[in-house]
Amino acid sequence: MSNHETSGEKPGTYVITPDQMMAAGSIFIPADQIQAVEIPRPPIVALHGEDGNVLVAVHPDGHLEYGPGYGPDEAARVFWEAVERFARPIGEQQWGAPLNARINAELAAGQRAEEALERVKQVGPDLEYEATMPGMAEAAREAKRDASRRIRQAIARVEGTTT
Structure with missing residues (x-):
């Protein structure tokens, strides 16, 4: 295919391989076939205050633009609130409510076990006292x-102590 022929991909589109470019030394493309492609600029990251005005804007080239009434404390607060607002859904998507529910269930079970252990701890002394009646x-x-002694031993194993 010469540089004046079109490819089957799109009418009027010239396909020139790198080898053809090297061999030709120069190429001819009609002016009506040259197109400019608009490349969108990266977005400006802006933090807005409670009144809706821009506190600070970070431009794609890195320079900062401060709005009227800019305060670093308010800008930092707004920034971290935004991070929290957007990070929470990401965490929920990644780990999800089922993991949170399981963690909460395990914590509740641990709390119930601690409460039961405290009740059991009272049984041993009660048995010792009753044995003296x-x-x-x-x-x-x-x-x-004997029951009191076994209870103390079980508690010691659970708590990792010795009697």
Whole structure:
């Protein structure tokens, strides 16, 4: 295909390979076939205050533009509120509500276990006290003491201490 022929892709479109360009030394493209392509500029990141005015704008080239009434504290607050607002949905999409629900369920189960352990801790001393009551058979006393000892040992294992 010569540089005056069109490709089948789009009428009037010239397809020239790099090898053809090197071999030709120069190429001819009619002026009506030259097009400019608009490349969109990157967006300007702007932080708006409560009144809607721009506090600070970061331009694509990196320079900062400060709006009327600019205050670094307000700009920082607005920035971090925006980060939190946009980061939360990302986290929810990535990890989701099911993970949050599971974590909350595990925390609640741990809380219930701690409360149960505190109740069990009271049983041992109660059994020890009951074992000292007058009129109790010796076998019952020994059973209460043994139960109290087992409870203390179980608590020590759970808490990682020794008795």
